Amino acid sequence: MVEPDRASSQTVKAQLALRDLILSGGLKPGDRVSELSLVDRLGMSRTPIRMALVRLEDEGFLEAIPSGGFAIKAFTERDVYDAIDLRGMVEGFAARIAAERGVPGGLIRDMKNVLRQIDDIAALPDLSVDHFSEYVDLNGRFHALLAEAADSPVVRRQIERVSNLPFASPSGFVMVQAKLPEARHILTIAQDHHHCVVRAIEDREGMRAEALMREHARLAQRNLQLALGNQGTRNLVPGVVLIRRGAVV
Template identity: 75%
Template sequence: MPAPATENERSFSQTVKAQLSLRDLILSGDLKPGDRISELSMVERLGISRTPIRMALVRLEEEGFLEAIPSGGFAVKAFSERDIHDAIEMRGTLEGFAARLAAERGVRNSVLIEMKQRLAQLDELVGQPTLTVDDFSQYVGLNGQFHALLIDAADSAVLARQIDRALNLPFASPSGFVMVQAMLPEARQILTIAQDHHHCVVRAIEEREGARAESLMREHARLAHRNLQLAFRNQGTRDLVPGAVLIRKPVPARY
């Protein structure tokens, strides 16, 4: 029989549960930008004790979803397109460095084999005559696995921790806007470009071309910003962006 969970393990589990529940409330729009969040109100709403709620609020502030209020408590934060662009650039810079390290240090053969297996699976998916929402959902999973393998290839615990922190920034995930593509006429072109980036970066890593591998991953990350711009062309696709309610619409310039 497994040993019973310790008090610290139970507390950690409750904190994670609170963090995920609060993040879902924010991304779904149940908690809107500017809404004040107090520990007591969330204790009642989520049925989780006060200490895990307090820790979850601190973590969500670190992730950028909340901002501390001088008088106490937290408020849901709004984001500009520039904020999102910066988060994507941060992730691209770190993933680019991971690709460079992988190329310059060399990669375990087992990791390269796994990366190529994911490439083959993505090729098969992207090469289909038509793509359904389920196909895009499958792409999200495979794409996430490929990016995780890239980080593994760098073999740097320090860098992996920094990338993990960057991925927690709102809208910075490699697959953050992929599902939006299911509604975009440009979907096929963007996925084809993204998959070509994947192939090229694996080749660059194999051939020990560090600078090229780094440049490719930075450019690859910028596809997410392109997806965002396309999604914002109309309200229908804008609403498909996870957490779109948090994104401020740009104010039209006055002349």
């Protein structure tokens, strides 16, 4: 019998491997997948693969087929924008209740320390892919601290859940941004949002903090729009094969 911790670890491993396979184009929209078809491909047993398939269906990457198994889903640009908007709504709510309830000084200091490190990157005369890679880590840390600032296990779970939706992660398009001519401009705006939301939380301005985080999420939409419209960066979008081009109303 597999120990619970080991079983959970194997499930996460299978989930990440299968997600990478989908996002890299190894599996394309409409492709059918089943436990048996993935055993050899992933080199794992059926149980963690079965659980990984269920989790990825829950995240939106797969849809169940009535006859059995799953199919890889495709997404419209509107689907992606909706996922990003939803993440902005949940993070905005987290920022609002953090401001209304108050946040311990140590946590505020941690957030400001992360922002100082991002400021150091933004001040560099030239921004390389390595700098943006460092920014991805720091940006992820800032958003994690924001979720912590809400002091609500319920809200934190929902942020984790929505951030796992296809293309909704706070850093989902940052590495693509590194290749865009507008890279520094977008980074400057994003960092200003970060600083402003921390000030709003400190000043107990809940509605302002919420509005800032919702607007902040819109930058990811802008990154995506710029990336998809640029032939040189389109293929850098993780999972671009899953996105169907079309008008967004």
